[in-house]
Amino acid sequence: MTPRVVFPNRILPYLLLAPQLAITLVFFYLPAVQALYQSMLREDPFGLRSRFVWFANFRKVLADPAYLNALHVTVVFSVATAVVAMGVALLLAVMADKVVRSRGLYRTLLIWPYAVAPAIAGMLFLFMFNPSIGTLAVLLRKAGIAWDPLLNSTDAMVLVVTAAAWKQISYNFLFFVAGLQAIPKSLIEAAAIDGAREVKRFWTIVFPLLAPTTFFLLVINTTYAFFDTFGIIHAVTGGGPGKATETLVYKVYNDGFVNLILGESAAQSVILMIIVIALTAIQFRYVERKVHYG
Amino acid sequence: MATVDLNDVRKVYAGGFEAVKGVSIAIPDKALCVLVGPSGCGKSTLLRMIAxxxxxxxxxxxxxxxxxxxxxxxxxxxxxxxxxYALYPHMSVYDNMAYGLRNRGTPKPEIDSRVRATAKTLELDQLLDRKPRQLSGGQRQRVAMGRAIVRNPKVFLFDEPLSNLDAKLRGQMRVEIKNLQRNLGVTSVYVTHDQLEAMTLADMLVVMNAGVIEQIGAPMDVYEKPASTFVAAFIGAPPMNLMALTHGADGTATVAGGAKIAGHVPEQAAILGLRPEDAIVPAPDATQKGALSLPVAVEAVEPVGMESFLHCAIAGERIVVRVPGRSMVQPGDRLEIAAGLDRLHFFDKDGRRV
Incomplete structure (x- = not known):
């Protein structure tokens, strides 16, 4: 065993940690505590006085049908985004794994979309699927589909899910490729000799062995769909039509910064914070207990 | 149950590298054929081609x-x-063994009885619910064997199956594999780089080097009559001593700076081979000397226990001699070693046996 390196200086370590701690405190903990405090305040319409109301904001928010609608939208949106993003990425990764020549080029090209900013990705899809000028919208209409994301809430949902999933596919692809490469080739060969053909091999050997990667990505994608898709929704639908694509994060923004109902918006973000903490905890537990095969 | 015939088999990779350069082997039914050779000789490629x-x-x-x-x-x-072993890590021992049968649509009760019967033969019946990661190396090896046996295939292929085990277990598994193969009577091809494994397992030994076959034969035939200096040096541990041989003008053949060989030496012979165990250290007063007598200097002594290896030198040649038991010889001693004519191997300048 190597002995632990001990530095005699007692102050220096803290001094070296200080900048990071300061940033964390000022930019993360302070706002979080403020949000927690604000979630228990109610302000008058002019923002002149505020009253401490304990959990009244939470009660109001949780009883609000609009909030429950946003929760429902978020779940539908997140599950759909995660499933589409992961399904397509897995398909692409399996295909890319088979490519022998210039596989590096394929991979690089497939990873590119991840570098596109969410709002720009949103704009891309907004234009492509715009009912009046969009190239793809024209094709859809030619195929006999009455495409109108501006009025039809299902179409709108499909559009934001597509845009959000498209951006995440690259990231998932990267992990799936790595996951596929980590599966020993001899296992696939053994399965082939054991009489399993390609599709069977995938479902009985490859897919189960990708489970750690898949689970990790499920957590990451859900978190992404929950929190990082504001830009896309803002650019593509603005939460509409009606409130058909208004997710929890979007509602926080709308209530807080557009409608200026600060207390309730803060309460909503505290609830979101709890969801993040729960999701992160699951993820950490998972990472800690990462399955080791072999 | 099946013969395996290879006819002028070649493997050329995309880059132009030729791993297997025209190999022909006829493996009879129920035989255990061992492909042996140094790494990169093409033996694994050949096995994978059969697979x-x-x-x-x-x-x-x-x-x-x-x-x-x-x-x-x-x-x-x-x-x-x-x-x-390539065991499926997410499946239990039972499922690992049943996988091949399930894929071939074997009825469930039959799968169960076959898996359990095989597990019993391999003493795995207590471990059927375990996952591969909960098994020791030897147990994993058995599961890998079981997975092959349970299917009752035409041919078994073994790709260095014992190289991940420790020496003791390896010896044990070697005997088990041999017995299993004999009892089941399944034609088998076994690849190894370990000449001891090759010698003890093979019915038919194929020595390969650089993509070509050096020699095919029964293990003891290969040992007694190596077809080339490569085989001579590869089979046997320590390997056969090889010395340059020169023919004098008077028709006598000499090695190692002047030692004459008494008896007929083929004219093409350019290299003399002598196995360490065939070199004897005669008693100092012995009158009967062999066809070859070499005065050597002992450089090192390796006692192995039941035998000792003397590393000797003479006129720039190095010779290893096996002596039984403990040796009283010390490094620096001078010795006379001898060998009978029938114990000498002769090879031509290309290393082919003459």
Whole structure:
């Protein structure tokens, strides 16, 4: 065993940690505590006085049908985004794994979309699927589909899910490729000799062995769909039509910064914070207990 | 149950590298054929070609009289034991063994009875619910064997199956594999780089080097009559001593700076071979000396226990001599070693036996 390196200086370590701690405190903990405090305040319409109301904001928010609608939208949106993003990425990764020549080029090209900013990705899809000028919208209409994301809430949902999933596919692809490469080739060969053909091999050997990667990505994608898709929704639908694509994060923004109902918006973000903490905890537990095969 | 015939089989990789350069082997039914050679000699490639995991560049491979060149591994009815066992980590021992049967649509009760019977033979019946990671190396090895046996294939292929085990377990498994193979009577091809494994397991020994076959034969024939200096040096531990041989003008052959060989030496012979155990250290007063007598200087002594190896030098040549038991010889001693004419091997300048 190597002995632990001990530095005699007692102050220096803290001094070296200080900048990071300061940033964390000022930019993360302070706002979080403020949000927690604000979630228990109610302000008058002019923002002149505020009253401490304990959990009244939470009660109001949780009883609000609009909030429950946003929760429902978020779940539908997140599950759909995660499933589409992961399904397509897995398909692409399996295909890319088979490519022998210039596989590096394929991979690089497939990873590119991840570098596109969410709002720009949103704009891309907004234009492509715009009912009046969009190239793809024209094709859809030619195929006999009455495409109108501006009025039809299902179409709108499909559009934001597509845009959000498209951006995440690259990231998932990267992990799936790595996951596929980590599966020993001899296992696939053994399965082939054991009489399993390609599709069977995938479902009985490859897919189960990708489970750690898949689970990790499920957590990451859900978190992404929950929190990082504001830009896309803002650019593509603005939460509409009606409130058909208004997710929890979007509602926080709308209530807080557009409608200026600060207390309730803060309460909503505290609830979101709890969801993040729960999701992160699951993820950490998972990472800690990462399955080791072999 | 099946013969395996390789006819002028070649493997050329995309980069132009020729791993297997025209190999022909006829493996009779129920035989255990061992492919042995140093790493990179093409033995594993050849095995993988028989398995269908590598394409065949030219030549044919037939199993049971049927050419299988264009048949995938799934349909060749072979079973393979991999070096790293390649057990499915997410499946229990039972499922690992049942997988191949399930894929072939064997009825459930039959799968169950076959898996349990095989597990019993391999003493795995207590471990059927375990996952591979909960098993020791030897147990994993057995599961890998069981997975192959349970399918009752036409041919077994073994790709260095014992190289991940410790020496003691390796010896044990070697005997088990031999017995199993004999009892089941399944034609087998076994790849190894370990000459001891090759010697003890093989019915038919194939020594390979740089993509070509150096010699095919029964293990003891290969040992007694190595076809080339490569085989002579590869089979046997420590390897055969090889010395340059020169023919004098008067028709006598000499080695190691002047030691004459009494008796007939083939004219083409350029290299003399002598196995360490065939060199004897005669008693100082012995009157009967061999065809060859070499005065050597002992450089090192390696006591192994039941025998000792003397590393000797004479006129720039190095010779290893095996002596039984403990040796009283010390480094620095001078010795006279001798060998009978029938114990000498002669090779021509290209290393071929003459």
């Amino acid at each position: 269908g995991l590598e394409t065949i560049s030219s030549g044919t491979i037939s199993i049971d009289g049927k050419v299988v060149n264009n048949i995938g591994p799934t349909d060749r009815d072979i079973a393979m034991v991999f070096q790293n």
